[in-house]
Amino acid sequence: MEEMGYSVDKACYVFYKMLNKKIIARVVGIITHAMLDAIYYLSTKIGTVHGNIKTSNILFNEYGEVKLSDYDGFTRRLRSIQAQSRDLGCPYYKAPEQIKANPATLKDDIRSDVWSIGVCMLEMLLGSNPYSECKNIFDFIVRVVHGPVPLSVVTRKDILVPELVEYISHFLIKEIEQRPYPAELMEHRFYHICPLTSHTILYWCREVIIADNARVIHP
Template identity: 35%
Template sequence: MELMDTSLDKFYRKVLDKNMMIPEDILGKIAVSIVRALEHLHSKLSVIHRDVKPSNVLINKEGHVKMCDFGISGYLVDSVAKTLDAGCKPYMAPERINPELNQKGYNVKSDVWSLGITMIEMAILRFPYGSWGTPFQQLKQVVEEPSPQLPADRFSPEFVDFTAQCLRKNPAERMSYLELMIHHIRMVMLQSFQPIPKESNANTLQHVASMPVSGIPPQPLNEIGQVSWF
C-alpha cells in the first residue's frame, strides 16, 4: 500500500493558514484525478463510493491523487444503490437527502454532486454551506435553495461551469464522469489557447475511457508560490 503525505482537507487548511489560494490548474488536476478514480470504480467494478469529500482524498509531494475510505462503498445493482444513510450528510446529494416517493435508489450522479461540493470547498477554502443546527435546515438548504456557486470574478468561466455541472439539482442533468473529463480537457485547451479538436464527442470519450487510471501526469504539490506545504 502506497504511503501518501496528507489529505485534501489538511492540505487546504495549510494553504488557508498561509493566507494563500490553491491555483486553479492544481484544482483542475485534483478534480479530474478524482473523476477518473470514481469512473474506474463505476465502469470496472460496478461500485459507488458514497463518501466523496476532502478528507477521503489523499495527495503526496509528487502530485499523485488517491481516493481512500471505501468502507461504505457499495455495489450497484442495475446501476442503482439503495442505502440512503451511507456517507457524510453534508456532502450528500439532494436525491439522497430527500428522495422522491417513487425513487428506487440513486446512482453515481450522487458522487458527482459530492465532487462538486468538494471542489468548491477546495477552491474557496471553506465548506460552501453555512452550519446546520438541525437535519431540517440541511434539507431546506441543500434541496430547496440554489446550489453553491464559485465566484465568477475569482475563477475562470470553465471552472465555474465544471462545478455547476456537478451541482445540478436534477441528477439526470449532471454530467457523467466521462463528460466531466471531456469538460476538463476543453478547459485546459481554452486556458492554454490551443485549438479544440473537431472530432466528435463520441470519439473523444472513447479515447479518454481507454486511458489508464494512473495516466494523468502528476504535478508537484509540495510547493505553490515557493511555499512548502509538507
C-alpha cells in the first residue's frame, strides 16, 4: 500500500485544536464517499467486513487520496479465530447490535461498518467522538443502545450541513434490519455531490499536513 502518513483523528486535532477551524461538510462527504466505496468492495468482492472502522484507521496523503487501514474483519477471516476476536475494535465506534450480542454468536454484517462510518462522520463535524464524554463503559452502552442518536449537537452555518446531518441519520439507525446497506447509501444525493476527484479534498489534506509539519518544526 502507498504511503498514507496522516489519519482523520490527527486531522480533527489539527483543525479543531491547533487551527481553531471546523472541517467543512463537503470534506466529510468526500471522506465518507471513500469509506463507502471501501466497505462496498469488501462486502461484494471479498465477502467480508472491515470490523474496526474509526478515525485513526482512515488515512490520507498529500495527493488527496483517502484509504481505510486495519482490515480487522479480513484478518479475522484469514486467522479463523472468529469467536475470540469479535470483541476487537474501539468501543466508541461499535454499533448497537455489536454491543448487545454475545461475541461468540454475533454474525458479521456490513451494516455494522455503516454505523461506525456514521460515528466517524459526526466526529469530523464535532471535532471529537460524540460518545467520548461518557462517564464509563456502562454509560456508553446505555447511550448507544437506548439513548437518542446525538445528531442535534451539530449546529453549523455551513450550507451543506443540514443535508449532511440527514445523510448521517441513515448511517446511525439503531435497528440493523432498518439500516441501509452501502449500495443504498451510495444512491443518496450527498454521495454524488462529494466526488473523490474534487480539489476540495486535495487542498484540505495539504492544509492539515502543512499545519502539522509547522507544529513539529515550531512546537
